[in-house]
Amino acid sequence: MGAGITGNIAVLTGAGISKESGLDTFRDADGLWSKVSLEDYATPEGFARDPVKVQAFYNERRRGMAGGNIRPNAAHEALAKLEAEWPGEVVVITQNIDDLHGRAGTKNLIHMHGELFKVRCDACKAVSERRGDVAVDEVCGECGAAGAMRPHVVWFGEMPFDMDRIYEALDACELFMSIGTSGNVYPAAGFVQHVRFKGGIHSVELNLEPSEGASQFAETVYGPATEVVPEYVERLLSGR
Ligand code: BV8
Numbered sequence: 001m002g003a004g005i006t007g008n009i010a011v012l013t014g015a016g017i018s019k020e021s022g023l024d025t026f027r028d029a030d031g032l033w034s035k036v037s038l039e040d041y042a043t044p045e046g047f048a049r050d051p052v053k054v055q056a057f058y059n060e061r062r063r064g065m066a067g068g069n070i071r072p073n074a075a076h077e078a079l080a081k082l083e084a085e086w087p088g089e090v091v092v093i094t095q096n097i098d099d100l101h102g103r104a105g106t107k108n109l110i111h112m113h114g115e116l117f118k119v120r121c122d123a124c125k126a127v128s129e130r131r132g133d134v135a136v137d138e139v140c141g142e143c144g145a146a147g148a149m150r151p152h153v154v155w156f157g158e159m160p161f162d163m164d165r166i167y168e169a170l171d172a173c174e175l176f177m178s179i180g181t182s183g184n185v186y187p188a189a190g191f192v193q194h195v196r197f198k199g200g201i202h203s204v205e206l207n208l209e210p211s212e213g214a215s216q217f218a219e220t221v222y223g224p225a226t227e228v229v230p231e232y233v234e235r236l237l238s239g240r
Contacts, residue, residue: 016180
């Protein structure tokens with residue numbers, strides 16, 4: 001445990017933090033990429049090849065998120081409590097496109113891979129909220145382009161959002177927490193190496209099992225996020 005930490009905290013989260021809220025992860029046995037191919041559904045090339053199929057995949061996930069009783073869990077809530085009560089800055093950098101951190105009350109939040117409930121016009125780049133389906137031939141309300149509307153999500157081969165802000169937060173923190181991610185996808189999987197090279201930053205992985213990058217963390221805590229995250233947050237807040 002990074003005893004005596006009082007400075008800023010940067011938290012990276014992945015699909016594992018939302019698993020106990022009822023959302024699939026990607027690489028677990030029953031994960032999303034075991035059901036559909038990443039190349040066909042999460043790349044610009046896959047979207048260009050078959051926009052109907054890809055829009056339907058995201059429409060389905062949007063319906064599941066909006067319709068089902070998917071709610072933030074104790075791990076999301078613990079991070080919101082940490083932000084509210086911690087003396088320093090707390091920033092949550094999530095790879096997830098669900099809205100659970102925001103609904104739990106986290107304010108200082110970066111969706112580096114985009115958001116399921118946002119769409120973007122590829123012609124004029126206007127981004128708008130969307131709870132319902134996106135039609136392939138939809139006309140953009142901003143610029144009138146037809147068929148240019150896509151999920152506001154970062155696909156493989158596309159640049160994640162807010163990378164400058166992310167590296168500023170990593171460089172300014174005293175504690176880097178990585179929660180519920182398998183450490184397969186870059187650049188997020190490289191953040192722990194970045195903080196190690198920076199020096200003076202304590203790094204902890206809280207996950208169900210060791211990630212690809214487990215050996216790079218100064219501290220590791222394994223177990224379900226709804227157990228290990230609230231417990232770790234309580235220890236931080238009580239200064240133990
Ligand atoms: C980019 C949005 C550059 C879509 C996603 C070779 C080497 C290195 C890199 C590359 C390479 N080839 C290609 C690359 C780059 C590529 C990449 O990293 N590929 C990987 C597969 C090798 N990365 C990119 O393309 C990125 N962009 O590099 O741009 C660039 C430079 C210049 C100009 C232009 C571009 C973009 C990557 C973003 C892709 N989009 N998502 C969607 O969601 O539909 S990625 C997808 O994976 C999600 O965002 C997800 O969050 C992310 C990471 O997955 P995890 O969150 O970690 O989920 P996973 O299932 O893997 O793991 C879950 C973990 O939780 C497990 O460890 C499990 O044990 C744990 N868990 C389960 N239950 C629980 C739990 N933990 C706690 N409690 C529980 N209950």
